[in-house]
Amino acid sequence: MSAREDFYRGYVKGFEEGLNKAWDDLIGLTTKGFSPREIQVMAKSKRQSIGDSVKDRKKEIKEETGIDLITRSSSRQPSVRVDHGNAYLIESMFVTRALAIVNELTSDGTRALCILRSFPGNYQDALNPSVSSVWLTKHESGQFGDFQVLSPSEMGRIVTETRSFMKEAEGRVVLLEGVEYLIVQNDTNGVLKFLQTMLDQAVTLNGILLLTVYPNTLDEHTLSNLKCLTGGTL
Incomplete structure (x- = not known):
């Protein structure tokens, strides 16, 4: 068996085990008489603890095999190729793909700011220490828990x-989820002008x-405008 085939067999096996555990946990909750709302709250709590579970598993692997999956190598170069002073479009059904790209770009300690429509508390533990997040929402307060609003x-x-944020140092990364x-909350032309201003900032401040x-959530004309604004698609 080739190393590549061995890797993907292990990947699929881990994926299957993760799905089985998730469904087993959910079934366990439904058999204990909890209300749908209580199950939702507990499920969210379990999801937020995924980062800790992954860290514990990495520690076990290090103790058992000596392979260190915890320490990030400072010499590792990101596989995502981007240029400072530019903007990039990421088309994906899952914000986790964009966050994975942010993690790659900040593996050397580069600072990043993620402006997320999704609640950032569900993802912050999986991000590099140099990455901070704010929540894009109509919540009345300027702060919700640990996150700025x-x-x-x-x-x-x-x-x-x-x-x-970008003025403090060149090469800083800003991710915006929620175009x-x-x-919906404003209007298309106003948002496109806003994004043009954001792009101009990235160019003049040498950021990303x-x-x-x-x-499929944006009409073809709007998506074409976004592609024209940005320097490429990741």
């Missing part, structure tokens, strides 16, 4: 926050702007 109706404030949400969108 930015309103979709305050695009000017988003511009200001990202400008301050569709911004369009990542925009993640969900396929």
Whole structure:
């Protein structure tokens, strides 16, 4: 068996085991008389603990085999090729793909700011220490738990926050998830102008702007405009 085939066999096996465990946990909750709301809360809590479970498993592997999957190599180069002073579009149904790209780009300690429509508490533990997140939501407060809140109706404030972040050092990364949400809460032309301003900031401050969108949620004209604004698709 080739090393490549061995890798993918192990990948599929781990994927299968993960699915089985997730369903077993869910079935276990449904047999204990919990209400749907209680099950939802407990399921979210379990999902937030995935990062800790992965870390524990990595420690076990290190103790059993001596293979260190915990320490990140500072010499490792990201497989994602991007240029400073540019913007890139990420088309995916899952924000985790964009966050994985952010992790690659910050593996050397580069700072990144993720502006997420998804609740960042579900993902923060899986991100590099140099990555911070804010929540894009209409929540009234400017803070929710450990996370700063930015309103979709305050695009000017988003511009200001990202400008301050990028000005501190060249090469910083900003990820924006929620273009569709911004369009719903505002209007398409206004959002495109806002994104053009964000791109201009990335260019003048030598940063990296990542925009993640969900396929089939934007009309063809809007998606074409986004592709024209950005320097490529990841």
